[in-house]
Amino acid sequence: MFTQPIKLINQTLNKKFNKPFNQIFTLFTHLSTHLSTEKAPKQSVYQIGNPILRQIAQPIADTSDREIQQLIDAMLVTLKESRGVGLAAPQIGKSLQLLIVASHPNQRYPHAPQMEPTAMINPQIISHSEETEKGWEGCLSVPMIRGLVPRYREIEVAYTDRYGDRQVAKLTDFVARIFQHEYDHLEGKVFLDRVESSLDLVSEDEYHKLLQVSKVS
Ligand code: NI
Numbered sequence: 001m002f003t004q005p006i007k008l009i010n011q012t013l014n015k016k017f018n019k020p021f022n023q024i025f026t027l028f029t030h031l032s033t034h035l036s037t038e039k040a041p042k043q044s045v046y047q048i049g050n051p052i053l054r055q056i057a058q059p060i061a062d063t064s065d066r067e068i069q070q071l072i073d074a075m076l077v078t079l080k081e082s083r084g085v086g087l088a089a090p091q092i093g094k095s096l097q098l099l100i101v102a103s104h105p106n107q108r109y110p111h112a113p114q115m116e117p118t119a120m121i122n123p124q125i126i127s128h129s130e131e132t133e134k135g136w137e138g139c140l141s142v143p144m145i146r147g148l149v150p151r152y153r154e155i156e157v158a159y160t161d162r163y164g165d166r167q168v169a170k171l172t173d174f175v176a177r178i179f180q181h182e183y184d185h186l187e188g189k190v191f192l193d194r195v196e197s198s199l200d201l202v203s204e205d206e207y208h209k210l211l212q213v214s215k216v217s
Pocket residue numbers: 138139140141181182185
């Protein structure tokens with residue numbers, strides 16, 4: 001019953017854009033994703049003390065579920081408006097194994113590398129370097145505080161993307177740090193649990209003073 005209309009659309013699109021239908025379809029999927037992202041409302045971010053941040057997040061069974069796709073859109077909007085570089089679903093009240101890594105240079109992280117915001121579903125750390133490195137972290141759920149946190153410098157990760165495909169990626173330095181920070185949220189941990197000493201904690205204002213010093217020296 002549906003064969004004929006789809007064929008017709010297919011032919012029309014192929015003629016119009018001079019491209020195979022599947023490419024057009026991909027384009028439309030990306031366009032609709034983009035449009036729905038614009039429409040999704042910004043969510044409030046849960047702060048430390050809320051029990052949901054201490055729960056173990058549940059795996060996601062169906063990535064194509066409309067609610068999951070809407071949750072990803074809401075997280076992308078929330079992240080963009082909060083100028084964050086990463087966000088985990090429990091931070092907006094959903095205890096699900098979903099995180100977004102979105103490294104880009106900005107006021108909060110001026111030295112961050114640029115990348116396309118990436119939603120990672122049911123993420124795993126497959127392997128990691130022996131080497132760890134301390135670096136500054138903040139968290140939208142822990143306002144006004146920065147901490148020096150040791151993380152693996154290099155990790156290999158697996159995750160399902162928002163289109164349902166399983167991906168494997170090697171992440172290094174700041175991007176690896178973001179992933180580990182967000183992954184911790186799925187295990188009910190925050191960066192404060194990882195600092196080696198309370199002397200490694202500073203206020204946001206003091207952190208920006210430190211940045212000024214490191215620019216000069
Ligand atoms: Ni965080």
